Amino acid sequence: MLLNGLITGLIMGGILSLPVLGVAVIYGITGIPNFAIGVIGVFGGFITWYFISYSMGLAIAIGIVSCFIIGYVIQRVLLTPISERGGDSTLFFIITVSVGFVFEGMLRAIFPRPNISLELPRIGTISFAGFSVEGFKIIALLFAIITLIIIRLMEEHTEIGKSWQATSQNLKLAKLVGIKTTQVFSIASGIGCALACIGAIFWGSLYNLQLSSGWDLGFMGFIVAVVGGIGNIWGGLISALIMGMVMSFSGYLLGGEWQSVILYLIVIIVLIIAPKGILGSERSL
Amino acid sequence: MKRYENIGTIGILLIPLLFALRGGYLQEVTGYVYLFLIQGYVAWFLFFKSGQPFFGYSVTMAIGAYGTIVLNEIFGWPLLATMLISSAVAPVVGVILFVSTIRAKGFYVSMTSFLLAIMFPQLINALQDFTGGRSGLYFSGITEFIGYKTFYVIVILMTAVVASFFFWIMGTKTGKILTLISENDKLTQAVGINTFRYKLLAYGIAGFISGFGGALYVNYTGFISSIDIEVFTTLYIFFIPLIGGSSVFFGPVLGALFVILIPELLVPVERYFRIFFGLIFILVIVLLPAGLAPNVQRLFKSFQKKKM
Numbered sequence: 001m002l003l004n005g006l007i008t009g010l011i012m013g014g015i016l017s018l019p020v021l022g023v024a025v026i027y028g029i030t031g032i033p034n035f036a037i038g039v040i041g042v043f044g045g046f047i048t049w050y051f052i053s054y055s056m057g058l059a060i061a062i063g064i065v066s067c068f069i070i071g072y073v074i075q076r077v078l079l080t081p082i083s084e085r086g087g088d089s090t091l092f093f094i095i096t097v098s099v100g101f102v103f104e105g106m107l108r109a110i111f112p113r114p115n116i117s118l119e120l121p122r123i124g125t126i127s128f129a130g131f132s133v134e135g136f137k138i139i140a141l142l143f144a145i146i147t148l149i150i151i152r153l154m155e156e157h158t159e160i161g162k163s164w165q166a167t168s169q170n171l172k173l174a175k176l177v178g179i180k181t182t183q184v185f186s187i188a189s190g191i192g193c194a195l196a197c198i199g200a201i202f203w204g205s206l207y208n209l210q211l212s213s214g215w216d217l218g219f220m221g222f223i224v225a226v227v228g229g230i231g232n233i234w235g236g237l238i239s240a241l242i243m244g245m246v247m248s249f250s251g252y253l254l255g256g257e258w259q260s261v262i263l264y265l266i267v268i269i270v271l272i273i274a275p276k277g278i279l280g281s282e283r284s285l
Numbered sequence: 286m287k288r289y290e291n292i293g294t295i296g297i298l299l300i301p302l303l304f305a306l307r308g309g310y311l312q313e314v315t316g317y318v319y320l321f322l323i324q325g326y327v328a329w330f331l332f333f334k335s336g337q338p339f340f341g342y343s344v345t346m347a348i349g350a351y352g353t354i355v356l357n358e359i360f361g362w363p364l365l366a367t368m369l370i371s372s373a374v375a376p377v378v379g380v381i382l383f384v385s386t387i388r389a390k391g392f393y394v395s396m397t398s399f400l401l402a403i404m405f406p407q408l409i410n411a412l413q414d415f416t417g418g419r420s421g422l423y424f425s426g427i428t429e430f431i432g433y434k435t436f437y438v439i440v441i442l443m444t445a446v447v448a449s450f451f452f453w454i455m456g457t458k459t460g461k462i463l464t465l466i467s468e469n470d471k472l473t474q475a476v477g478i479n480t481f482r483y484k485l486l487a488y489g490i491a492g493f494i495s496g497f498g499g500a501l502y503v504n505y506t507g508f509i510s511s512i513d514i515e516v517f518t519t520l521y522i523f524f525i526p527l528i529g530g531s532s533v534f535f536g537p538v539l540g541a542l543f544v545i546l547i548p549e550l551l552v553p554v555e556r557y558f559r560i561f562f563g564l565i566f567i568l569v570i571v572l573l574p575a576g577l578a579p580n581v582q583r584l585f586k587s588f589q590k591k592k593m
Contacts, residue, residue: 033392082571089392090338091570094527097520098566105559219403219516226396257411264404268397272385275393 005248007133013244014141015206018199019221020228020236021148026071026192027230029168030185032079032092034192036100038218040070041196043103045204045213048197049116056120060201064194071193074099075186083185100218107211114211118204140202147195148237164188196221223267229277239278243267291452294535298445305434305441314549316437316505319444322541323498325525330451331379331491332523333531334460336467337484338395341382343519344405345375345492349499350509351409351416354424359415364427368500375499376492383488387481402519406511421510424503440501447494452534454490463487521545528569530576539577543569 019038026034048063082095108114123135155161166174167184175181200209200217220243228239243263250262270278301319304312324342331337352371356362362370382401386394410418428436454460462483465473474480503509521544529540547565551558573580 078567078571090395093395094520094524095567095570098563098570101559101563101566103563105557105561105563109557109560215516223396223400226393257407257413260407261404261411264400264407268400268404271393271397271400275386 005252006245009245009248010241011133011137011141011206011244012247013241014144015199015202016217016220016224016244017144017148017237017240018202019196019217020224020240021144021151021233022192022195022199023221023225024228024230024233024236025151025195026189027225028233029164029188030075030079030083031168032075032083032189033089033096033222033230034079034189035093035096035218035222036074036103037071037096037192037196038200038216038221039100039103039107039214040067040074040193041198041200041217042204042209042211042214043067043070043107044193044197045118045200045209046107046111046116048201049118049204049209050111052118063201064197067193067197068190070103070190072186072190075189076182079189080182080185100215104211104214107214115208116204117208118201120201120205137206140206143198143202145237147198148233151191152233160184160187220263223264227267227270227277229279232277232279235277235279291534294538295445295449295452297535298448298538299441302438302441305438308434312434312437314545316440318541318545319440320498320502320505321522321525321545322537323444323447323501324495324522325529325537325541325544326447326451327491327495327498328523329526329531329537330455331487333526334451334455334467335463335484335487335491336470337383337487337491338392339379339382339398339488339491340395340519340523341378341398341401341405342495342522343402343514343516344378344398345495346499346502346518346522347405347409347509347514348375348378349496350503350514351422351499352496353426353500353503354422354509355415357426358422358424368497368504372493372496372500375496376489379488379492380485383484399516399519403516406515409511409514417510419511421508421512423508426504426507428504428507436505440505443497443501447498448534448537450494459483459486524566526576528566528576530578530580532575533578533582536576536578539581543577 019041022037022041023034026032026037044063044067047066048059051059051062078095078099079092082091087095120136123139125132126135126138127133153161155164163174163179163184166177166179167181171181174184196217199221200213203209203213203217224239224243225236227243228235228237243266246266247259247263251259254262298319301312301315304315324346327345328342331339349368349371352374353364353367356367356370357364378401379398382394382398386397409416412418413420416422431439455464462473462478465478466480466483470480506513524544525540526537527540528543529538530536547562548558551561554561569577
């Protein structure tokens with residue numbers, strides 16, 4: 001049971017780490033807590049489901065690119081102008097929740113089914129120590145970790161990554177040295193939403209996606225990010241893996257209905273004891 | 286001028302008493318709007334006027350509501366006593382959160398209370414043997430004894446009492462200190478005021494009134510389930526003073542009308558409801574950052590000038 005709980009938890013945490021990474025990228029760079037990210041990600045998941053019968057690869061690409069564009073446009077048209085007018089975290093919380101309402105409404109209006117499951121190809125099972133796990137789940141976990149490493153490497157070694165760092169550390173100075181901060185923000189937002197979409201696609205393939213899944217994924221992504229230290233990518237991953245295991249073990253021991261209660265209770269306690277998260281935030285809220 | 290405006294607001298709040306004569310749909314919806322207005326005034330007082338970043342309004346409301354049913358139906362306690370006891374328990378949540386997050390600042394405290402608002406319905410679901418979970422609990426409540434119409438009148442009067450109370454308290458020394466805290470907490474401490482005591486008092490007052498509002502809610506609707514207290518309820522409550530305008534006393538009244546009536550008006554386009562709802566909120570926040578009330582005030586003043 002222990003091994004089973006551990007592996008299930010790791011996989012859940014790995015998938016969860018994608019929207020967490022999205023939240024971390026957006027918040028770390030723009031300083032804006034975007035609560036619509038999960039709903040936008042699930043919107044992309046539904047788009048992928050709609051096109052999947054034509055070509056799987058194309059459908060996934062359409063979903064991810066759509067989310068990138070949505071994230072980019074929302075940041076460019078709505079969030080950056082409000083930020084420049086001096087909007088605070090509470091205002092962004094309200095605005096992004098309202099954006100989430102719009103996209104959840106669009107899901108209800110556009111797609112005929114309230115509940116979908118994405119049929120991605122399975123690649124058998126991997127067995128060890130008397131325990132077998134679906135190969136696809138391992139891929140999902142590896143993908144999450146690789147994505148995280150790529151983002152981290154991008155941040156350290158590429159021009160765009162350096163402009164991200166500069167913008168998040170000192171916005172005025174970044175503007176002075178000629179960095180197009182508005183564009184940096186928009187790209188960060190686009191990448192964050194695209195990551196949430198990948199998370200939603202994996203989630204929809206392993207479990208299922210409902211119209212309201214976006215809120216669960218978004219809120220969960222956000223709180224896991226807060227526990228890890230919002231804006232801190234490694235903290236986010238560690239937190240996601242721990243939270244995945246908490247969900248898995250509490251589900252085994254107490255039953256599914258207590259899973260979220262225990263998770264949220266732990267998060268509340270962590271926030272009370274260490275308000276800046278496990279590894280500390282790279283930005284302060 | 287401001288004083289007359291506030292008294293005028295209380296007067297306007299009492300007008301729907303007339304709907305009791307006619308009854309029907311208008312009365313039912315108005316009662317519902319007023320029950321949320323109580324919560325809206327709580328958010329107005331605690332978040333906007335006292336500067337306390339609390340988002341657990343649906344939780345304090347739910348404690349009042351569930352406490353009333355459970356104590357009355359399961360333990361057989363007298364109804365009025367259960368309403369008062371559960372209202373007295375409701376502030377405990379806010380106070381505990383406040384005391385335990387005392388080291389944290391601003392948005393982290395908001396997040397903690399917001400998480401509580403997300404968690405609470407799940408807890409209600411997990412305890413479904415007592416709470417009914419998603420299927421909910423039915424409650425005949427006070428309306429069984431005094432009738433629906435009389436209780437509607439009580440709801441309207443209680444809302445006016447709550448609004449008057451907040452109007453009064455913001456004019457007292459306590460209210461002025463709370464305003465000072467919301468504007469500059471450190472400065473308030475620097476001049477020797479024990480801000481901890483005042484914040485605690487604000488949480489206590491807000492929690493009690495929110496819990497009492499919850500107790501009234503469950504008596505009025507005769508039913509409560511975990512769906513009624515989902516995290517969106519806390520958002521709607523928070524939207525009431527935000528959309529209406531927190532700087533003006535009658536702001537929450539406009540906000541409650543807006544937040545509760547817009548969904549009613551959007552019933553014919555139910556399929557697109559959330560799109561319109563979200564878009565309207567974004568537009569109001571972006572175009573009218575101070576909320577509806579200051580703009581209505583400006584319109585009223587320009588109309589008066591033209592008349593003169």
